[in-house]
Amino acid sequence: MPTTARHLRRYLRPTGLECHDYAQWVLPIRGDLQLEVGGYGGRVDLLQGAFVAPRETHDMEAQGDNCCLIIDCHAGVLDDDTLEHLYRQRWLALPKGIRQQLQRIQADGTDNDPLPQLLHYFGRDGSGARLQALCMSIAKSPGSEWSVARMAAEVGVSGSRLHALFAHEFALSPQAWVSAARLRWAKQQLVSGQAPISAIAQRAGYSEQSALSRALRRESGLTPRQWREAGSSFGQDTLPGTA
Template sequence: MSSPAFNLRQYGRASSVDRHAFAQWVVPVRGELAFELEGRGARLDLLQGAFVAPMAGHAQTASDDDRFLIVDCPAEMFDDDTLECLQRQPVLALPARVRSMAQRLGTVVGEQVEATFVQAELPGLLQAFSLAGSATRLQAVCARIEANPGQAWPVERIAGEVGVSGSRLHALFRQAFGLSPQAWLSGSRLRWARGRLADSDVPIAAIAQHAGYSEQSALTRALRREWGMTPADYRRRFRHPQ
């Protein structure tokens, strides 16, 4: 699989052993599941879920009126240390924010959860079960910033979400992206603003505010520095046809 997917499923009372090349989380929304993973048994309910590593054999038997959030992820989304840790301890006590997420998505009609929900909810799931300072957690916080660049993102907040000190955060960003955290944030904000300029008629001042710029002139300076044009020039050149 090339991208993550969220699905809502009912399992029923019988299942054969399954294996797949992608990683998977099983998060109960309603009912419980007798779950067997590589010969180890567990019972999953609203407080306990499971992680299925790529190619791990698993089978399950559900109670009546069950529903489960199944999150499929490409194995490439995990750094080796996080994947190894989850393989060793696949039965997971579910944090409150993960349980809340499952209950929100559990109200979706049908089986497939829309891509917009996946984009919004996946970073929190990755962060909850990845190692502090890992590449997986770094990618999770970057996805959060991409989705909400206009929020306040001081170094202290980013470091807290990655689970490291401020100085360690700078080292991780330099190693991964060749940029400081604030330089990466600036790039994310400008990218978001360019997207809104190209695909909407929202006033430039409002775009600047929602992207996290103190005022429209700050967006103008950033865009002129990186692209050699003003926001109005960018919109005229790159505006998508409606």
């Protein structure tokens, strides 16, 4: 009989390379993590989760306090079409309904299975298909000029309708989503490479380095340099394993 398993996990140090025969959903509840899947790096946080296909090599590293809901889907839980669709999508723009469900699971330990809602939203013919494609385009190229007019054209709606869709699905404006994607990308680049901070800010779409500094300080209380230094040292003196 096809089975799933759900785990609340904190990551205290890099996991090292992992590979398993089952699919896995990575859904952050608190904090954020650096995730590499199939050779592609990215970050997961309260607005973005990830899907790991069966037999995909992956590893994770946290920076600070964190908690994730991990859902393991063993053979037969997901059909081949759904697996292929999620494999191509990989990064998941989390709507507010799923985010709220995750917070309830953390707050009171509710044994509520989010998988039906995840499949309803992220499946091949899911309700979130229109906005997911746009959000993934933004995630791939956050430094591009993402005007409301351009975003609306990609979805095929008016600017006012786009605002309504984002408010309903994410409880955010389109511009706020772009800002979050830019900061997520910049945080990833700060800890995974040695490019100058000014270059990272420019490629992320910030007008100047100080704009990136202000955004990162608002979220984490750290400057870009401090974030980079914390990322390079995190996990060196921590206990192994997860809780």
